[in-house]
Amino acid sequence: MTTKLDLTTSDPFGVQNLPYGVFTHGGHTRVGVRLDNSVLDVCSVPDAPFADAWATPSLNAFLALGRESWTTARTWLQDLVGDGDERPTIEQHLIPLADVQMEMPLVVGDYVDFYASEHHATNVGRIFRPDSEPLTPNWKHLPIGYHGRSGTVVVSGTDIVRPSGQRKPPTEPTPVFGPSVRLDIEAELGFVVGGAPSRLGEPVSLAEADDHLFGVVLLNDWSARDIQAWEYVPLGPFLGKSFATTISPWVVTMDALRAARVPLLGQDPEPLPYLRGEPTDDGASTAYGLDIDYEVEWNGTVVSRPPYRTMYWSPAQMLAHLTVNGATIRPGDLFGSGTISGPEKAQRGSFLELSWSGQEPIRLDDGSTRAFLEDGDTVVLRAVAPGPDGAVIGLGECTGTITPAR
Ligand SMILES: O=C(O)/C=C/C(=O)CC(=O)CC(=O)O
Numbered sequence: 001m002t003t004k005l006d007l008t009t010s011d012p013f014g015v016q017n018l019p020y021g022v023f024t025h026g027g028h029t030r031v032g033v034r035l036d037n038s039v040l041d042v043c044s045v046p047d048a049p050f051a052d053a054w055a056t057p058s059l060n061a062f063l064a065l066g067r068e069s070w071t072t073a074r075t076w077l078q079d080l081v082g083d084g085d086e087r088p089t090i091e092q093h094l095i096p097l098a099d100v101q102m103e104m105p106l107v108v109g110d111y112v113d114f115y116a117s118e119h120h121a122t123n124v125g126r127i128f129r130p131d132s133e134p135l136t137p138n139w140k141h142l143p144i145g146y147h148g149r150s151g152t153v154v155v156s157g158t159d160i161v162r163p164s165g166q167r168k169p170p171t172e173p174t175p176v177f178g179p180s181v182r183l184d185i186e187a188e189l190g191f192v193v194g195g196a197p198s199r200l201g202e203p204v205s206l207a208e209a210d211d212h213l214f215g216v217v218l219l220n221d222w223s224a225r226d227i228q229a230w231e232y233v234p235l236g237p238f239l240g241k242s243f244a245t246t247i248s249p250w251v252v253t254m255d256a257l258r259a260a261r262v263p264l265l266g267q268d269p270e271p272l273p274y275l276r277g278e279p280t281d282d283g284a285s286t287a288y289g290l291d292i293d294y295e296v297e298w299n300g301t302v303v304s305r306p307p308y309r310t311m312y313w314s315p316a317q318m319l320a321h322l323t324v325n326g327a328t329i330r331p332g333d334l335f336g337s338g339t340i341s342g343p344e345k346a347q348r349g350s351f352l353e354l355s356w357s358g359q360e361p362i363r364l365d366d367g368s369t370r371a372f373l374e375d376g377d378t379v380v381l382r383a384v385a386p387g388p389d390g391a392v393i394g395l396g397e398c399t400g401t402i403t404p405a406r
């Protein structure tokens with residue numbers, strides 16, 4: 001598995017994609033739209049419809065405007081760049097990617113991480129709880145999640161300091177303190193929430209979810225498995241995951257992923273009514289999956305290709321569940337899908353699973369073997385989705401390098 005995702009067939013950042021990000025150029029940080037290998041400096045284009053929101057150093061103001069404005073913006077952008085004839089007029093507003101610094105695309109409000117892959121949950125259950133059923137009794141009735149730490153969500157390229165904490169090796173009677181020796185990744189998709197804030201006590205239904213789902217980022221939920229295994233009973237992940245979560249700089253809109261919508265593979269038992277998909281005008285379902293192909297690269301070797309289409313719970317179901325108790329959502333909230341693992345070994349989205357807790361080390365192209373991350377290691381997540389008329393929608397890259405514990 002050494003080939004890269006094939007992006008040669010068409011341009012993954014063409015007129016069908018147009019993802020949003022935040023960049024710094026000339027000492028000024030603002031919203032931009034990616035076009036090929038340039039950033040379109042949207043707020044500098046004459047008559048740009050949302051120039052005030054785009055002139056700010058985060059996507060939050062634009063996220064708050066809601067779906068109607070997002071559609072207006074997309075139509076304006078596609079008119080602007082869609083026809084080659086227009087390119088001379090926008091040329092002066094395009095800045096080469098190499099000349100800009102990409103920043104965190106949003107100020108993250110609340111951050112929740114789900115657990116929506118049946119294959120991942122089954123694998124982790126087998127590894128962490130070998131004496132129990134791998135899937136807990138609630139797993140197929142609700143999308144399990146936990147509240148994460150929004151303040152430590154960082155943009156791709158940020159170094160990740162190895163966390164220290166308590167762990168209890170099975171051979172020791174009491175815990176020890178020190179740098180994690182089982183540092184791992186989780187390849188996930190992150191969903192960026194927008195639209196008007198919901199009201200306390202009022203759930204967001206499955207049918208309303210699309211008004212709040214603005215777009216997606218690649219997300220790496222760095223996980224210290226030794227810290228996690230000792231601390232997580234009974235309240236779930238805490239310091240083993242809160243030290244850092246990396247997201248990609250480009251937010252690919254749900255509009256750009258329209259052609260990538262696919263039916264879920266099937267839910268049995270049927271979920272409770274508030275989680276049940278309803279038919280939409282185009283004959284699809286409000287509970288749809290996404291046909292996104294990932295690759296996970298470790299020090300230059302592609303070690304896995306997780307397929308997002310195999311996820312059990314849909315994005316809209318996760319959002320409906322997250323608000324069903326009346327908890328509010330606000331523009332800038334972020335939720336992770338949970339680790340993406342497909343049914344095959346070479347489709348697992350964490351090194352815990354790929355190395356089966358260290359028992360089956362992974363061989364890299366440089367001849368070395370690994371089970372967990374070493375200092376200096378670099379992980380890159382990439383993904384693509386199908387666009388309309390054979391176009392490819394790139395989700396870009398999400399990368400991080402491990403630096404020694406402090
Ligand atoms: O099953 C467990 O005890 C732990 C599971 C995880 O670490 C996974 C997690 O963070 C959710 C996910 O990414 O799927």
Ligand SMILES: [Ca+2]
Pocket residue numbers: 113114186188221336338339
């Ligand atoms: Ca996770």
Ligand SMILES: [Mg+2]
Pocket residue numbers: 220221222223241242243244245
């Ligand atoms: Mg994390």
